[in-house]
Amino acid sequence: MKGTAMAGDTPPIDARGPGAGDPLLVVDDVSVRFDTPQGPVTAVDRMSFDVRPGEFISVIGPSGCGKSTLFNVIGGLLDCSAGRVTVGGATVRGPHPSIGMVFQEESTFPWRTVIDNVAFPLEVRGVPKAERLDRARQTIALVGLAGFEQRFPSELSGGMRQRVSIARTLVFQPGILLMDEPFAALDEQTRLLLGDKVLQIQQDLKQTTLLITHSITEAVQLSDRIVVMTYRPGKLKRIVRIELPRPRTSDVVSSPAFGHYVAQIWGDLREEASRGMAESETAGRSP
Amino acid sequence: MAETGVLKPPGVLGRLGPVGRLRLVIIAAVLLSWEALAASGLLFRDVVPSLHRVAFALVRLLASGEFWSNAAVTALEVAGALAIGGTAGVAVGLLLGGSRFAERAFEPYLNYLGPTPKIIFFPVMIMGFGVGWGSKIAMGALSSFFPVALSTAAGRRGVDRVLVRVGRSFHLTPWQMVTKIYLPAIRVPVLNGLRLGFGVSVIGVLLAETKLSNQGLGYLVMQAYSRFDMPQMYAALIVVFAAAVALNAFIERFTVPRGRRT
Ligand SMILES: Nc1ncnc2c1ncn2[C@@H]1O[C@H](COP(=O)(O)OP(=O)(O)O)[C@@H](O)[C@H]1O
Ligand SMILES: [Mg+2]
Numbered sequence: 029m030k031g032t033a034m035a036g037d038t039p040p041i042d043a044r045g046p047g048a049g050d051p052l053l054v055v056d057d058v059s060v061r062f063d064t065p066q067g068p069v070t071a072v073d074r075m076s077f078d079v080r081p082g083e084f085i086s087v088i089g090p091s092g093c094g095k096s097t098l099f100n101v102i103g104g105l106l107d108c109s110a111g112r113v114t115v116g117g118a119t120v121r122g123p124h125p126s127i128g129m130v131f132q133e134e135s136t137f138p139w140r141t142v143i144d145n146v147a148f149p150l151e152v153r154g155v156p157k158a159e160r161l162d163r164a165r166q167t168i169a170l171v172g173l174a175g176f177e178q179r180f181p182s183e184l185s186g187g188m189r190q191r192v193s194i195a196r197t198l199v200f201q202p203g204i205l206l207m208d209e210p211f212a213a214l215d216e217q218t219r220l221l222l223g224d225k226v227l228q229i230q231q232d233l234k235q236t237t238l239l240i241t242h243s244i245t246e247a248v249q250l251s252d253r254i255v256v257m258t259y260r261p262g263k264l265k266r267i268v269r270i271e272l273p274r275p276r277t278s279d280v281v282s283s284p285a286f287g288h289y290v291a292q293i294w295g296d297l298r299e300e301a302s303r304g305m306a307e308s309e310t311a312g313r314s315p
Numbered sequence: 316m317a318e319t320g321v322l323k324p325p326g327v328l329g330r331l332g333p334v335g336r337l338r339l340v341i342i343a344a345v346l347l348s349w350e351a352l353a354a355s356g357l358l359f360r361d362v363v364p365s366l367h368r369v370a371f372a373l374v375r376l377l378a379s380g381e382f383w384s385n386a387a388v389t390a391l392e393v394a395g396a397l398a399i400g401g402t403a404g405v406a407v408g409l410l411l412g413g414s415r416f417a418e419r420a421f422e423p424y425l426n427y428l429g430p431t432p433k434i435i436f437f438p439v440m441i442m443g444f445g446v447g448w449g450s451k452i453a454m455g456a457l458s459s460f461f462p463v464a465l466s467t468a469a470g471r472r473g474v475d476r477v478l479v480r481v482g483r484s485f486h487l488t489p490w491q492m493v494t495k496i497y498l499p500a501i502r503v504p505v506l507n508g509l510r511l512g513f514g515v516s517v518i519g520v521l522l523a524e525t526k527l528s529n530q531g532l533g534y535l536v537m538q539a540y541s542r543f544d545m546p547q548m549y550a551a552l553i554v555v556f557a558a559a560v561a562l563n564a565f566i567e568r569f570t571v572p573r574g575r576r577t
Binding site: 100102103105123125127128129132133134135137139140148149152170 | 389475477480481483484485486487491495496499500504
C-alpha cells in the first residue's frame with residue numbers, strides 16, 4: 029500500500045518518510061465519524077501519512093481538530109469508519125503489542141506509588157519483581173523523578189504525574205511510541221527539558237515516535253516531519269519536513285532556521301486555529 | 316497563648332483539642348442526667364436504672380457463658396449475612412455499573428427497595444429458612460445487599476475511563492483488567508458500601524432476633540426485657556453498640572484512599 033496523502037486542498041509537500049525501507053506505521057485514508065445526538069460529526073477526514081522506522085513524527089492541529097481521535101485509532105482503541113492503519117504491514121484491529129501509548133488525560137493509577145505505576149506494564153507481562161523494579165527505577169531517573177519512587181501521584185504536581193505516565197510507557201520499550209499532548213500540562217521550561225530527554229531517548233533507542241501536539245515549537249524542536257491538520261473536519265493540510273541538524277537539543281529554538289519553520293507552520297495553522305476559535309466562541313465552549 | 320515564650324506541655328484535656336473536649340463534656344452530661352433521672356424516681360420502676368447497677372449487670376453479663384454463646388451466634392449470623400449480601404451486592408453492582416442498559420432497567424428498583432424496612436420480609440424468611448439462624452442470616456443478607464450493590468454500581472461508573480484505556484493499551488487480559496484496574500479503582504466505594512451494609516445487616520439480624528428466635532444477642536435483650544431486668548438489657552445494648560462502633564472504625568481504616576492520608 030502507498031502512504032500517499034489524498035485529501036486536502038493543498039497538496040502535501042512530502043507524505044513519504046525519509047530513509048529507505050518500508051514504512052513501519054501507515055495511516056491509510058482513515059476517516060472517523062461519531063454519531064452524536066446533534067447528528068454525525070466527522071472528526072477525522074481521509075487522513076493518510078506514514079511513519080518510517082526510527083522516525084520522529086508530530087501531528088499538529090488546533091484543539092478539537094481530531095488529533096486524539098486519530099491517536100486512539102492508531103493505538104487500536106477506536107475503530108475507524110473508513111480506511112485502515114497498518115503496523116509492519118498488518119492491519120491494526122486492537123491495541124498492538126509494539127505500540128506504547130501516553131494519554132493526554134491524567135492517567136496514573138492513584139492507588140499505586142510512582143515506582144509501582146512505572147513497573148505496571150512489566151508486572152502484567154510477568155517480568156520478575158527484582159528486574160521490573162530495577163528497570164522502573166532506571167526509567168524514573170530518565171524522566172527526572174529519582175527520589176520520588178515511593179510517592180503517590182496525589183503527592184506530585186500535574187507535570188510530574190505526566191512524567192510518570194511517560195516513564196510507564198517508556199519502561200517496556202515499545203517499538204512505536206505514541207504520545208497525545210504529553211507535555212501540555214507542563215510549564216515551558218520543563219517542557220523543553222523533558223522534550224530534550226524524550227528526544228535523547230528516542231535517538232538512543234532509534235525509537236519510532238508519533239507525537240501529537242498543539243505546540244508548534246515543540247513539534248519543530250523534536251520532529252523529522254510534521255503532519256499539519258485542518259480544523260473540522262480534521263484533514264491532512266500539509267506535511268513539513270524539518271531539516272534541522274541532529275543531535276538536536278532545546279538550544280535549537282534560538283536558531284534562525286527554527287524560526288523559519290515555526291513561521292511556516294504558523295502560517296498553515298493560523299487560518300485553522302482562528303476558524304476553531306470562532307467556532308468555539310459561537311458554540312460557547314472552552315477551547 | 317504561647318506569646319510569653321514558655322510552651323507548657325499540654326495536659327490530657329489540652330491534647331484533645333476543642334472538639335474532643337466538647338465530646339467529653341457531652342458524654343459526661345448524658346451520664347450525669349441519666350444518673351439524676353434514675354435518682355429522681357420520676358420514671359416508672361426501672362426504666363432508667365442507676366449507672367452502677369448497669370455497670371454491675373455489664374460485668375455479670377460479660378462473665379456469663381450464656382452471653383458469649385449468644386454473642387457468637389449473632390456474630391456468625393452477621394458474618395454470614397455480610398458474606399452473602401456483600402458478595403451478591405458487589406456482583407450485581409458491577410453488572411449494573413458496567414451497563415447503561417442494566418442500570419436503566421434495574422437500578423430504579425434497587426433505589427426504591429433499598430430504603431424499605433426489610434423487616435417486612437421477615438415472615439417470608441421464616442417460612443423459607445425456619446425460625447433458627449437461617450432466617451436471621453437471610454434478613455441480614457437482604458439488608459446489606461442494597462447499600463453494597465448501589466455503592467458498587469456508583470463506584471464502577473466512577474472508574475476513570477482513561478485508566479481502562481491505559482489497561483487496554485497495555486494488553487491486559489480480562490482478568491487483569493478486573494484485578495488491576497477495576498477492583499483497585501472501586502475499592503473505596505465498595506468498602507463504603509460494605510460499611511453501610513455491615514451496619515444494616517447488624518440491624519436486620521438483631522431485629523429479627525428480637526422478633527422470633529431462641530438465641531443471639533437480640534434474643535438476650537428481649538429475655539432481659541421480658542423479665543424486666545433493665546440493667547441487663549442496657550448492658551447487652553451497650554455491648555452491641557460498642558462492638559458495632561469498633562467494627563465500623565476498623566472498616567473505616569481501609570476506606571481512606573492510599574496516599575491521600577492527611
Ligand atoms: N466519543 C465522541 N463522540 C462524539 N464526538 C466526539 C467524540 N470524541 C471526539 N469527538 C469530537 O471529535 C472532534 C475531535 O476531537 P479530538 O480528537 O478530541 O480533538 P483534539 O484531540 O484534536 O483536540 C471534536 O469535535 C470532538 O467534539
Ligand atoms: Mg486531544
